Amino acid sequence: xxxxxxxxxxxxxxxxxxxxxxxxxxxxxxxxxxxxxxxxxxxxxxxxxxxxxxxxxxxxxxxxxxxxxxxxxxxxxxxxxxxxxxxxxxxxxxxxxxxxxxxxxxxxxxxxxxxxxxxxxxxxxxxxxxxxxxxxxxxxxxxxxxxxxxxxxxxxxxxxxxxxxxxxxxxxxxxxxxxxxxxxxxxxxxxxxxxxxxxxxxxxxxxxxxxxxxxxxxxxxxx
Amino acid sequence: xxxxxxxxxxxxxxxxxxxxxxxxxxxxxxxxxxxxxxxxxxxxxxxxxxxxxxxxxxxxxxxxxxxxxxxxxxxxxxxxxxxxxxxxxxxxxxxxxxxxxxxxxxxxxxxxxxxxxxxxxxxxxxxxxxxxxxxxxxxxxxxxxxxxxxxxxxxxxxxxxxxxxxxxxxxxxxxxxxxxxxxxxxxxxxxxxxxxxxxxxxxxxxxxxxxxxxxxxxxxxxxx
Numbered sequence: 456x457x458x459x460x461x462x463x464x465x466x467x468x469x470x471x472x473x474x475x476x477x478x479x480x481x482x483x484x485x486x487x488x489x490x491x492x493x494x495x496x497x498x499x500x501x502x503x504x505x506x507x508x509x510x511x512x513x514x515x516x517x518x519x520x521x522x523x524x525x526x527x528x529x530x531x532x533x534x535x536x537x538x539x540x541x542x543x544x545x546x547x548x549x550x551x552x553x554x555x556x557x558x559x560x561x562x563x564x565x566x567x568x569x570x571x572x573x574x575x576x577x578x579x580x581x582x583x584x585x586x587x588x589x590x591x592x593x594x595x596x597x598x599x600x601x602x603x604x605x606x607x608x609x610x611x612x613x614x615x616x617x618x619x620x621x622x623x624x625x626x627x628x629x630x631x632x633x634x635x636x637x638x639x640x641x642x643x644x645x646x647x648x649x650x651x652x653x654x655x656x657x658x659x660x661x662x663x664x665x666x667x668x669x670x671x672x673x674x675x676x677x678x
Numbered sequence: 679x680x681x682x683x684x685x686x687x688x689x690x691x692x693x694x695x696x697x698x699x700x701x702x703x704x705x706x707x708x709x710x711x712x713x714x715x716x717x718x719x720x721x722x723x724x725x726x727x728x729x730x731x732x733x734x735x736x737x738x739x740x741x742x743x744x745x746x747x748x749x750x751x752x753x754x755x756x757x758x759x760x761x762x763x764x765x766x767x768x769x770x771x772x773x774x775x776x777x778x779x780x781x782x783x784x785x786x787x788x789x790x791x792x793x794x795x796x797x798x799x800x801x802x803x804x805x806x807x808x809x810x811x812x813x814x815x816x817x818x819x820x821x822x823x824x825x826x827x828x829x830x831x832x833x834x835x836x837x838x839x840x841x842x843x844x845x846x847x848x849x850x851x852x853x854x855x856x857x858x859x860x861x862x863x864x865x866x867x868x869x870x871x872x873x874x875x876x877x878x879x880x881x882x883x884x885x886x887x888x889x890x891x892x893x894x895x896x897x898x899x900x901x902x
Contacts, residue, residue, distance in 0.1 A: 506772060506776070506813055507776050507779070507809055507810070507813060508809055516765070518765070518768060520768060520772060521772060522771065522772050522775035522776065524747065524771065524775055525768060525771035525772040525774075525775050528751075528767070528768070528771050529764065529767070529768040529771070532764050532767070533764060541752065541755050541756060542739070542741070544751070544752070544755070545741060545743060545748060545751070545752040548745065548747065548748035548751050548752070549729060549743060549744060549745050549748040552745035552747055552748050553729070553730050553745065556730070586730055586731055587730065590729055590730065
C-alpha cells in the first residue's frame with residue numbers, strides 16, 4: 456500500500472485547493488511539496504514527473520497524477536464521495552462543473568489590475584447570484600435533503616462549500632437571498648473532517664496575494 | 679427505456695463535437711436540435727432546460743444533462759469506454775483532459791480577430807508538437823498496444839483521434855515525427871463505428887465557417 460498522497464504545487468490555493476478540500480473532507484492525510492524556485496520545477500520536468508509539463512501533480516497510489524479534474528475524480532471515486540451509481544455520478548459531475556466555473560472567475564481575481572478587479576467583483580456577484588447559487592438553492596429546495604445528491608455527503612457538497620466561502624471572501628453578503636444555502640453552509644462546515652480543515656493550522660491555504668503571483672511567474676519564467 | 683439521446687446545440691462543432699464523436703464511436707444513434715435563433719435559446723431558458731443557462735444540453739436517459747465533461751463521462755461509463763477499474767479511469771481522465779486542453783485552443787479560433795487567429799495557429803502547432811503529441815506517442819510506445827489504456831478501446835482513444843484530425847486541419851504534416859500516432863490514427867479510423875462517422879453524410883460537423891460564428895454570436899448575444 457502506497458504512503459500518503461503527496462501534492463506538488465505552490466504554497467497557495469490556485470487549482471490545488473479543491474484537491475486539498477476533497478482529501479481533507481475524506482479524512483485523508485496528505486503531504487505537500489511547495490514550488491518556490493525555477494530549479495525545482497525544471498527538476499520535476501526533467502524527471503518526467505509532469506505529464507503535460509504542468510502542476511498540480513499528485514503522487515497517489517503509485518501514480519503521478521496531473522490534471523485537476525482527473526485527480527479530483529479519482530479521489531472522489533476512491534473515498535466514496537461519488538454517489539452510488541452512474542446517474543448520481545452524472546448529477547455530481549454536473550454540479551461540480553458548475554461550481555468550478557464559478558470558482559474560475561474568482562480564482563483569477565488577485566492577478567487583475569485594480570480597475571479590472573472592480574469589474575470582476577461585479578461579474579462574480581452577478582454569476583454567483585443569478586447563474587450558480589440559485590441552482591443549488593433550488594436543488595436543496597426540491598428534494599428537501601441535507602446534501603445535493605443521494606442524501607449523503609459527496610464531492611458536489613464539498614466543492615459547493617468551497618465555492619461559497621471563496622465567493623463570500625469577495626462579496627460577504629453573497630448568500631443573503633439563499634436561506635437554504637446558508638443552512639447548508641453551516642451544516643457542511645460542521646462535519647468533523649471539514650470543521651477541522653476550516654480551523655487554523657490546517658493545510659487550507661489563505662486567499663492569494665501578490666507574493667503568490669510573483670512566485671508563479673518566477674517558477675514559470677513569465678514576465 | 680428512454681429514446682435516442684437528443685443534442686441541443688448550434689449546427690457546428692464547438693463543445694458538442696466531442697459528444698457526437700463519443701456517441702458515434704459507441705454506436706449510439708442520436709438526434710439533434712440546432713439552435714438558430716435567439717428565441718429558441720430563450721425558450722430553452724424559460725422552460726428550465728439549461729441548468730446553468732448554457733449549451734450543450736443532452737437529453738439522455740430522462741436527464742437533461744449539461745456541462746460537456748459531465749455528459750462525456752456519463753456516456754463513456756454507460757457504453758463501456760471508461761476502462762475496467764478506477765485506475766484505468768484515472769489514466770483515461772488524464773489523457774482526455776490533455777486532449778481537451780489542446781482542442782480548447784482550436785475551438786476558440788473562429789471567434790478571434792484575424793491577427794489573433796494567426797498567433798493562435800502558431801500556439802496550437804507548438805503545443806501539439808511539443809506538449810501533447812509526444813506524450814501520447816510515448817504512451818503508445820510504452821504500452822506496446824494500438825490503444826492508450828488497458829486492453830480495450832476507450833474514450834481516450836476517440837478523443838485523441840478527434841484532436842489529431844483537428845490539428846491536421848491546421849497543419850496537415852503535424853504527425854510527421856510521430857509514427858505511432860500515425861499508425862494509431864489509421865487503426866482507430868478503421869474501427870467500423872468510427873469509420874462510419876468519418877464518412878460523408880454522418881453527423882460529424884465541418885470546420886466552422888462564418889455562418890456558424892455569426893449564429894453563435896447572435897443566439898448567445900455575444901459582443902466581440
